Amino acid sequence: MRIPEEVILDIKYKNPIEDVISPYVALKRSGSKNLKGLCPFHSERTPSFTVYPESNSYYCFGCGAGGDAVTFIKNIENLDYIEALKFLANRAGVTIPENRYDDSIIKLKQRLYEVNKETAKFYYENLFKPSGKWVLDYFKSRGLKTETITHFGLGAALGEWDSLIKHLKSLGFKIDEMLQAGVIAKSSKGTYYDRFRNRSMFPIMDLQKHVIGFSGRCKPGEEKNGGKYVNTNDTLIYKKSHNLFGMNFAKGNCKDGIVLVEGNMDVISLHQAGITNAVAALGTSFTEEQARLIARYTDLITLVMDSDEAGIKATNRAIGILSALGIKTKVVNVPSGKDPDEFIKLNGGDAFKKLIENASGDTDYMLFKLSKDYNLEIAAEKISFLNKAAEYLSGLNDSLAIDYYAGMLSDKYGIQKSTLLLKINEYKGKNKNKAKKEAIRNIINPKINRAYVNPYKNRNNRICNSEELILNILMKHPEVIDYNGLDENVFISEIAKRIYLSIKKLYSKNTMFDIALIESEYTNEEIGYITGIFVNNSNNVQNFKELIKDAVDALKEESLNLNDKDINNMDNSDWERYMQNIIDKKVNKDG
Template sequence: MFSEEVIQKVKEQNDIVDVISDSIRLKHTGRNYIGVCPFHHEKTPSFTVSKEKQIYKCFGCGEAGNVITFVMKTKNLNFPEAVKVLAERIGIDIEENKEKKVERAKYDKMYNINVEAARYFYNNLRRDEKAYSYFKNRGINDSTLKKFGIGFALDGWHNLRNHLKAKGVKEEELLNLGLIIKSPKGSLYDRFRNRVIFPVFDYSGKVIGFGGRVLDDSKPKYLNSPETPLFKKGIHLYGLNFAIKSNMDRTVIIVEGYMDCISLHQYGITNVVATLGTALTEYQAKLLKRYVDKVIISFDADLAGQNATLRGLEILKKENFDIKVLQVPQGKDPDEYIKANGKEAFLKLVNNALPLTDYRLKKAEDGINFSNKEMIIKYVNSVANILSSLQPIEREVYVKQVSQSTGLSEESILETVREINKKNFKK
């Protein structure tokens, strides 16, 4: 960490009006400066900057802070990273001890190797007609391919290895980053071969790993980087680096796959992230909590997707998000739906997404015949578990709803809920 003296020097020598003016247009009004808030969507400027106090505050969304917090939030940086950016801006050399310098240099080199690999894959895409056509046929334009750095791994055992070795990268470094594999006999070969490549970025936009998809029916369909010093499974969210730069209004849509995320971004829906086909983890939920309060989850309609949705809902609930579930009609995924129906139709689905409790009650109805008494009892017991976790007023609203659908009295449903609460209390 930096000394208070260094931090104070960075704040004093980086005028907040100058720094903020680098990214948004400010108008001098009286003693302050006014502009359109970069943290939420607004038409009437409510973002105020005080040159005298060296602080900012938005009277629309409540975001406030100093020059360091502004850089942290707009550039997706942590505190030390923001201090470094501001120090470099004014030419201050922030000293690090020898050990930290060595560690930082090691990680910088790993990031640079990944960037070089990503650049190599990206340049390959247009050289392979089949790979390029794969995205063209799926409606992905050149601008989107560039934004996400999408590329192609040529069909060969040593293409990437030879390319990076020629640039001075050692085989041990390639192994460490999972870019090549060592066989049981000791031979080295490229991990990604004959696959379209999706670079995976961390929240700040650094390339931490890769995902590759085959162009035919061979297995595995998807192949991701292994665990490396940079890439940890269940830690990152695909597209988060882009989402937090958008006017996301503290709301994010979570989808499953690369193409779901990419297609929605192309259509201008940019507050979208993907879990990359895995169930949402607690770490990912905590990461999201830094940036959003509302989550709309839209996983695939197949059984695996529905199970992932249910697991994800429980994790999000623990972090106290405002949660909704978006169900795409006819079992389609978001990628398919938006291409067939357009942006406005998808936004209508977003606006009609079910609140968490409504979704859980709807799922409880699956397979229930309300003319069958035994099924009604099964349904009420299932529903009572859901209602038991609600606040009293919310519970009362849903008890009325369940009463109407089952024909049972509100009191009998409430009594079932009370019994469940008693059992849970004893545990």
């Protein structure tokens, strides 16, 4: 069963593309019709993410992501097609007729949320049982107030192997649902057991405040048996690398940015001390997805990391990821190498707020870290350091900042500021060449490239250009579908053939072409490819019938080339194309 087309279109047109996208991407006018912003799907500094209000679509010239409001919500909210439609329907107040579509996945997700919610409740209630008292005592010993424990929904997993299973069974949940939620596990003998035992429990919530997973800390003193922390593995509703502990609370309190700390316990004690914009990565190193999640709410992050070697590495990594997304970073070094949690206990929350206010920018931090690699007493090493520093500063986009730091280094290390600036400019020139080369490479071979969706793109651009031109005209001029000599056999690449057939099917029902109507038949990358063709502006051309004729002729000629050329007489590029054709056909048939 599926949602009727008129409902899909109704949902789509009650959700203007710019309104849907603007909460996630800062959009600026570009020309008279379109809008531009930094792509939320790949890292970039200059906007190539374009929104087309006229055709209700978007396309990124950097990475090839594209589609309509449904595609966008699917990707940015991590939803499937039906969920994205529901999300948009809800946003615009459209009612989707019930029971017309397959919603088994949505129902399963709903059940998994329920399992997690009831599990969290169960753990919480355990705190007040005699066998769970040690956990409550532990939380109190860490300085947590009762209201903090309730606010975060903390709890206790007891020692038995099946207390949670029994409890959830009594509430009517099936073993399979518990397994899929990740709260129980299956032994090699085929029996089931509670995944978390003898642990203090921290529920993980998504932005809508559903409990989606757990992080369990072992009893103090038992760190060696079975790991200090056990976390829920990825499930249908939980992806470790896409979530941040505390983000559900922090997202509403981040007008001064987000504070990133290492552990769940740090997050909780910071919140208790009034620093309610603190979050932590969930037992993983900081990921690009997590950075994107933060970038939706703020462009400033304060990193509070341990000052051991692992912490420094993690900090450098995070700065790299964040600055690539255009997020400003500051770094806090907690004095005398303490955890934020310990520091607050000793000095109070206000002292920690001061640390955040006075945090140095990432440039100070990077220069400081860089200086640690050299023995600055030795002239040769000092020169190497200043060279490295100049190279680093040449990458900054802010000329005022460059001037400031050149001055600072000149004062500190007794070198002429002008000499340093000269060196920085030298590096800047090199960077520019590098950036140019990179840009060219990206055009030839974009990251989620067209070649990936259409393997012909790199092999034979002539074929692809002709195909794309025909499809573009077809999308906008339904009458062309009846053009004599145009059928699916004209198309050489498999994806073009599929798109042609989709368009033909729509027209046979007297429906106009609309990405929303074919959305569910293609992958996200393919929808990006289709949108790239769709937003191309050749619809202004008057003589499109002639263009179609040329393109169809070109394709027919190419396809003769591919089939009939004597293999012995092929040159290398023909041979490659011929082989690729065979491979493509095989791949498309097999997969």
